[in-house]
Amino acid sequence: MKGGAGYRYLTSLLLGCLCSIASCQNNTSYNSKDSIIAPASVKSDTAELPNIIIILADDLGYGDLSCMSATDLNTPNIDAIANEGLKLMSFYANSTVCSPSRASLLTGMYPDLAGVPGVIRQNEGNSFGYLRTDVPLISNTLKEKGYNTALIGKWHLGLESPNLPNERGFDFFKGFLGDMMDDYYTHLRKGKNWMRNNTAEINPKGHATDVFTDWAVDYLKSQKEENPFFLYLAYNAPHYPIQPPEDYLKRVLEREPNVTEKRAKNIAFVEHLDDAIGRITKALKESGNDKNTIIIFTSDNGGALRYAQSNGKLRGGKKDMYEGGIRVPAIIKWGDKLGKGKVIDEPIMLMDIYPTLCEIVGLPIAEHIDGRSVFKILNLNQTKKAMPFTIWVRKEGGFYGGLTYYAAREGDFKLVQNTPFEPFQFFNIAKDPFETNPLELSDSEIGKNLRRKLRWHIIKSGSVKWQK
Incomplete structure (x- = not known):
């Protein structure tokens, strides 16, 4: 599939859009008669559709990549994606903490309208969200176009039915249901094990970043050419506890003698994550699917200042509504279709990803979605417009x-x-x-x-x- 010519793809996209307009009168509802109306399925040649990988880091600060002007850490693998694609300099998470931003990414809605105004926790007395069951997620929508859908890594949008990943449009889930791990090697949260293979409890060994990467590489190797795939790869790193492998920390301490130990731990943690991303892009290339795969890399909120994470010159950090808490690094690459090494300064939100992907694959954008498609901005590098409310x-x-x-x-x-x-x-x-x-x-x-x-x-x- 995946090496289809750009001309054939654009033709298919145009036909899909025309079909979308014709089908608007026949939209079907999702889940129940009381649900919000979801887009109707639009048939097209799946051989021309791009694969999609969304990689979401956890608490990665605006200034914690070398391609974002960090001088004390090295992220060559993430930088390579930026150099081969687009770097989005005014990209915003939809909240300053985890669950609300993830809800916006997957629903295309403001987090409070999606039912997740705050962090979902296993302690119900301190949990502030319940993902709406009457709205389709991006996984549901892409399945209508024949996509295989997978979530590997952190879910953080529900711990029980009906808000488990396999019930929300993901064909395959292997990862962590909860909010944070108290230890990246035991993978427990307050003594509970939230690691799952679909719905089965599992107890994998190793650092969580390595475990998720192993699973993602296996998934990429398993994908054949019959159907496109959507992989949502959500890491816990570099969320607290700042726990890089010892060899990474030792290397940073030797290389950066003037940084504090706290900062050195965060540098090592991010560099470990960067190596994981390198394994993902290598596996994608070896599979032959890299030419027609959209890769989106970003973070759910800004870095936490008390753990020596950096948001560059921006004021504030995680939990703040200043720019440092909500403005995050973002990179997108789609083979050679979007240009190479371009910088986009248009304000774009996490919730814009869903409708943008809808436009790319030829699906109508449902009326309840708050985000906007920014495909033309990415594809044509349009003149910057004023940020909407x-x-x-x-x-x-x-x-x-x-x-x-x-x-x-x-x-x-x-x-x-x-x-x-x-x-x-x-x-x-x-x-x-x-x-x-x-x-x-x-x-x-x-x-x-x-x-x-x-x-x-x-x-x-x-x-x-x-x-x-």
């Missing part, structure tokens, strides 16, 4: 007592709140990208309009159930 959300327990805080942006202007107890700050991101000089909000019509639009979003999201 966008919100970020996080609901959290602990000190916050189950309260929610937000950020919102339209064009160059951004409202920021980093806890539920502080007033909004107001910034012009174009003139003040590092958020050091707040503007006066009370007299600003732009600021008032942003608050008005955010209020309407909060009212809308209030009708969405986020508990079991």
Whole structure:
């Protein structure tokens, strides 16, 4: 399949889009009569469809890749993807913590509208999300086009039926259901084992990054040419605990004598992850599928400053709504179809990936999706447009007592709140990208309009159930 000519693919895409328009009157619902309407299936030649691999790192900071100007670490394998594809400099996660961003990636929706305004945990008294069962995930949608679908790695969107990966459109799941591991070698979370092979509990040996990579390589080797595949490879790394293999840490300490041990651990952790990515791209090339495979690499939120992760010059980090908490590294490559070594500065969101892939494979974009297709931006490198109205959300327990805080942006202007107890700050991101000089909000019509639009979003999201 996978080496089809670009001309034949574009022809197929055009025909698929025409079929999509014709089929809009005949959309079928997903899961139940009360569900949101999902796109109808559009038939096309699967031999021309691209394979898709989404690689999601966990807490990888904006400044923690050498292709993103890091000077104390080396990520040659991730850099190679950027050099052969596109580097997205204004890419945003949909939240500043894990579960909400993952929900947006897989649903194309704002996290609170998808039922996941906060982190899903095994402790129900401190869990703030329940993924809606009436919306299709990207895995469901791609199956309509004949894709084999697989999730390897971290799920973090539900621990029981009906929100298990195999029930949400993934033909194959091998990975970790929970939020974080207390140890990358035991893979346990507070004494519980959440490692699964589909639904069966398993107890693999080795560092979790290596284990997930082994499974992903095996999966890539197993894919034949009859059907395209969608692989969602979600790593735990470099999420706390910062636990690189000892040989990686030793190498960094010898090479970087002036860094702290805490920073050295994070460098080694990221470099270990980079080697894993190198194994993935090597396996893809050896399988002969690299020419017609879309690879998307990004992170679910910014790096955690207390663990010496770096977000470059951006202010803040994980859990903050400043740029350092929500702006993340992102790279996309599709053989030679999108150009080589280009830099895109258009603001793009995690939730935009779903509708973009729909356009690429010739499926209509369902009305409930909040994201937008950015395929033309990626493919044609269009002139930068103003950022549409966008919100970020996080609901959290602990000190916050189950309260929610937000950020919102339209064009160059951004409202920021980093806890539920502080007033909004107001910034012009174009003139003040590092958020050091707040503007006066009370007299600003732009600021008032942003608050008005955010209020309407909060009212809308209030009708969405986020508990079991």
